Amino acid sequence: MSAVALSRSYGSNRAAHDVSLELRRGEVLGLLGPNGAGKTTTMQMLTGNLAPSAGTVTVCGIDLIDRPTAAKARIGYLPEVPPLYRELRVDEYLRLAGRLHKIRKSALHAAVERTKSRCGLSDMGRRLIGSLSKGYQQRVGIAQAIIHEPEVIILDEPTVGLDPNQIREIRSLIRSLGSDHSVILSTHILPEVEAICDRVQILHRGEVVFSDSIGGLRQFRGGHWLQVALHRPPPAEELATVCGSAEVQQVNASMFRIKPSDGEDPTDALVRACVEHDWGLYQLQPAHASLEEVFVHLTQREADEAPGREGVGT
Amino acid sequence: MIFTLAAKELRSMFASPLAWVVLAFLQLIFAWIFLARVDYFLTIQGQLARLPNPPGLTDIAIAPVFGVASFVLLMSVPLLTMRLIAEERRNQTMTLLMSAPVSMTEIVLGKFLAMVGFLGIVLLLILAMGLSLLAGGEVDLGLIAANSVGLMLLASSFAAIGLFVSCLTNLPVVAAVLSLAVLLGLWIVNIAASDPQSPLHVVSLLRHFESFTGGSIAVVDLVYFVVLIALFIVLSIRRLDADRLRA
Numbered sequence: 302m303s304a305v306a307l308s309r310s311y312g313s314n315r316a317a318h319d320v321s322l323e324l325r326r327g328e329v330l331g332l333l334g335p336n337g338a339g340k341t342t343t344m345q346m347l348t349g350n351l352a353p354s355a356g357t358v359t360v361c362g363i364d365l366i367d368r369p370t371a372a373k374a375r376i377g378y379l380p381e382v383p384p385l386y387r388e389l390r391v392d393e394y395l396r397l398a399g400r401l402h403k404i405r406k407s408a409l410h411a412a413v414e415r416t417k418s419r420c421g422l423s424d425m426g427r428r429l430i431g432s433l434s435k436g437y438q439q440r441v442g443i444a445q446a447i448i449h450e451p452e453v454i455i456l457d458e459p460t461v462g463l464d465p466n467q468i469r470e471i472r473s474l475i476r477s478l479g480s481d482h483s484v485i486l487s488t489h490i491l492p493e494v495e496a497i498c499d500r501v502q503i504l505h506r507g508e509v510v511f512s513d514s515i516g517g518l519r520q521f522r523g524g525h526w527l528q529v530a531l532h533r534p535p536p537a538e539e540l541a542t543v544c545g546s547a548e549v550q551q552v553n554a555s556m557f558r559i560k561p562s563d564g565e566d567p568t569d570a571l572v573r574a575c576v577e578h579d580w581g582l583y584q585l586q587p588a589h590a591s592l593e594e595v596f597v598h599l600t601q602r603e604a605d606e607a608p609g610r611e612g613v614g615t
Numbered sequence: 616m617i618f619t620l621a622a623k624e625l626r627s628m629f630a631s632p633l634a635w636v637v638l639a640f641l642q643l644i645f646a647w648i649f650l651a652r653v654d655y656f657l658t659i660q661g662q663l664a665r666l667p668n669p670p671g672l673t674d675i676a677i678a679p680v681f682g683v684a685s686f687v688l689l690m691s692v693p694l695l696t697m698r699l700i701a702e703e704r705r706n707q708t709m710t711l712l713m714s715a716p717v718s719m720t721e722i723v724l725g726k727f728l729a730m731v732g733f734l735g736i737v738l739l740l741i742l743a744m745g746l747s748l749l750a751g752g753e754v755d756l757g758l759i760a761a762n763s764v765g766l767m768l769l770a771s772s773f774a775a776i777g778l779f780v781s782c783l784t785n786l787p788v789v790a791a792v793l794s795l796a797v798l799l800g801l802w803i804v805n806i807a808a809s810d811p812q813s814p815l816h817v818v819s820l821l822r823h824f825e826s827f828t829g830g831s832i833a834v835v836d837l838v839y840f841v842v843l844i845a846l847f848i849v850l851s852i853r854r855l856d857a858d859r860l861r862a
Contacts, residue, residue, distance in 0.1 A: 348714045352860045374716040384711035386623075388630035400619040401715035445711065 302453045302483060307346050307356035316342040317507040320356075322485075324453065329479040331498035331515075332487040335596060339507035340487040341381055344457050347485070348378040361452055374403060377451035377482075381458050383442025387431030391422060391441055394430055395448055402449035412448055420444040420474065436467035443471070447478065454484045460493060472497055491595070495519065503599065510599040521595070527559040527568065528552075532581025543567070543574040556584075616717055620725025625732055628695070634733065637691050641684075642740050648683050649744050652676040673755035677745040678828055681762040684741060685824055688734070688770050689798050695733065696777025697791035699726045700855070704785035713859070723778065723851045730774035731767075738767055758830040765827020768840035769820065773798055775847035782854040 302324040309317045317339040324330050332340050345351035347358055349365050349372065358365040358372075365372040386394055395413045404412050417423050420440045425433065430441060439459065446454055459475065460468045475497055478484055488494060494501050494515070501518050503511035513521070529540075534555055541549045541559075544567035548560040561567050568585070575582040628634040656675045663669040703709040712722050742763065748754050773794075780794040781787075798820070805819040816822050823836040 350710055350713045350859065370716040370718060372716075373714060376714065378710070378714040380707065380710045380714075382707040384706075384708040386627060386708055387706075388627055393626070397619070397623050398711065398715075401616075401712070401717055403616075403716060 302347070302358075302360050302485075304343075304347060304358045305356055307343065307353045307358070309342055309346060309351065309354050315507050317346070317353075317504075320504070320507070320509055322502055322509070322512075324483045324485060326452075326483055327480065328500060329475070329484045329486065329498045331494035331501040332485060332504060333489065333491065333494050333501055334487075334504035335489055338489075338504040340489075340504055341457055342507070343504065344378070344380075344455055344485070344487060348376055348455055349373050350378075350380075374449070375452045377446035377449065377454045379442045379446040379454075379456045379459060381461070383438055384445070385430045385438055385441060387429070389430055390426065391417070391428055391430060391433075392426040394441065395444055398445040399448045402451075404449055412450075416444045416448045419447070419477075421470070436463050436470075439463060439467070439471065440474075443474065447482070450482075452483060454478055454482050456484065456486045458487055458489075460488070460490070468493075503595070505596055505599065511595075526587065527561065527571070528556065528584070528586050529559060529571065529582070530556045530584035531575065532583060533579065535578065535580060540571075544571055616721050617725045617728060620712075620717070620722060621728040621732060624699070624726050624729030628729065628733060633694065633698075637694060638737070638740075641687060641691060641737055644687055645680050645684060645741055646744065649676065649680050652679050653748075671755055672748060672752045673745075673758050676748065677754070677759060678762060680741055680745065681766050682828055684737075684766055685769055685821075685828075686802075688737070688766075689773060689802060690795065692730075692734075692770060692773035693777050693780075693791045693794040693798065696730060696774055696781055696794060697787040698781070699730070699778050700781040700851075701785050701787045701790045705787070719852050719855045723848055723855065727771075727774060727778055727848055730778065731771050734767065734770040734774065737770070738763055741766075755830075761827050761830045761832050764832060765824055765836075768827075768837070768844075769824045772820065772840050772843045772847075775844040775851075776801075779847040779851045779854065782851045782858075 304320065304322050307317055307320045308315070320339070320343050322330065322332075322343075332343065334340050342351065346353045346356075347365075349358075349369050352366070360372045360375045363372045363375070386397075389397070392413060395416060396409055399409050399412050400406075413426075414423075417426060420443055422437070422440055422444060425437060425441075430438065433441065443456070443459065446456065456475065460471050463471060472493070475484060475486065479497070479499070486494075486497065495518070498515055500514050501511070502509050511518070511521070527544075532555065534540075534557070537549045537551050537557065540557060544559055544561060550558045550560075552558055559567065559571070572582065572585070574580070653676045656672055659675075700709070703712070742759070745754065745759055776797055777790070777794040780797060781790040783793070784790050801818065801820045803819075803821070805813065805815040805822060808815040817839075823839045826833050826836050
């Protein structure tokens with residue numbers, strides 16, 4: 302699947318601008334971004350629910366705008382709110398979803414059973430969807446998206462509102478889907494992306510600000526801060542001098558976060574200084590930047606480098 | 616695919632009490648009128664015999680039921696059509712249909728067909744009552760056929776208009792009130808037109824239905840209803856397509 306230069310505006314509000322993405326077979330791509338970053342808009346455009354103002358989407362070489370039915374047959378979509386008919390039973394609903402996706406009548410029963418066992422719904426076939434718990438409803442939503450064995454599965458915030466156990470189950474389900482389908486997944490939870498995805502794109506205000514493998518993201522997050530805890534801390538300025546004119550933030554009385562100037566690793570110098578001055582070092586770790594910090598960093602860097610955004614995320 | 620969608624729609628309809636309540640309510644009214652008219656026929660039967668060309672059982676007992684049905688359906692079809700699109704939007708289930716490899720035309724036709732199916736059930740119930748008179752009297756089958764065709768076309772136009780109005784909003788209640796207003800408007804639009812040549816008579820639903828109740832199936836009336844239905848179905852499809860563009 303690939304999308305090139307998708308844009309969509311609502312009036313003067315740019316919901317997505319120049320979003321491009323590429324998904325290879327058997328890959329899990331994470332779309333990450335804060336609320337209102339344009340994730341849902343992008344996904345709606347990818348699934349043909351929303352016509353882009355500009356740009357093209359192709360699924361397995363089929364243009365979504367020219368041949369919507371052929372392209373949509375290859376996509377499974379779970380929107381933010383699962384599209385469930387509460388008055389139907391799980392079996393009835395999945396049969397309907399299967400029929401809508403042009404599964405032949407003879408193959409329908411097998412498809413429903415296979416999908417149910419895959420999503421852990423085998424005992425729920427006779428239950429009314431309205432009477433299921435949220436976790437199970439979410440599974441029915443996922444089942445609906447995969448019943449026709451689509452090449453591409455698009456999941457919009459699949460773990461929102463679930464309890465930790467359910468989140469774990471859904472995540473492992475998604476990971477298992479990733480082995481023979483391609484998956485695009487949106488979320489605003491960074492660890493989720495790290496747990497499931499192979500690649501990640503970060504959206505901010507409707508634009509892609511970061512696109513890299515998950516390893517790249519980890520490096521990006523980890524490489525910028527050093528967290529130090531000292532029993533007998535010196536003033537922050539002294540730490541800054543030791544680390545070679547780095548930026549130092551005091552987290553609390555004994556904890557500091559150090560942001561080294563580019564390309565330098567002050568760890569060595571810092572440990573030596575701690576021993577020398579008897580500061581009582583008891584913790585030293587690379588601090589993972591939170592999602593907000595990643596955003597701040599990405600957007601600031603973007604502002605600094607504008608308009609040369611080619612360098613981002615390599 | 617259209618039939619899959621229609622079957623789903625009918626299943627949803629009958630899964631909620633609304634369809635059952637409407638059916639029961641309609642049947643109660645029709646049966647009540649029917650009973651009263653049969654009773655009336657029996658009391659005046661003696662006098663009728665003395666007339667040179669007396670109206671028959673069908674004219675007195677069955678035709679009025681169709682007349683009442685036309686108006687009662689005008690009031691109740693909006694209740695059924697209100698949820699067709701509006702509720703799917705509100706429950707965000709429209710996405711399932713929009714992301715499936717199904718065209719907008721199929722979605723709209725499927726929903727329309729489901730409504731026609733439901734109205735067919737209503738018609739069957741009326742027919743069952745009317746034809747029960749075959750057991751003990753003479754029934755004018757031609758007149759019943761004309762009335763049935765007329766009622767079906769009329770009710771289908773209600774459904775098409777209701778479907779379109781349901782596409783305009785995501786609040787079912789608004790859809791119901793709005794379609795009722797539109798239908799009533801089309802029903803009585805010619806009430807103030809005293810000139811028999813007035814073009815308002817052409818658009819009036821009542822006017823075109825009246826010839827069917829008289830027992831004649833005129834091409835003009837057939838064309839009127841078919842065009843009306845087609846127009847609102849096309850409008851619904853256009854409206855839903857525009858949704859995707861504007862959202």
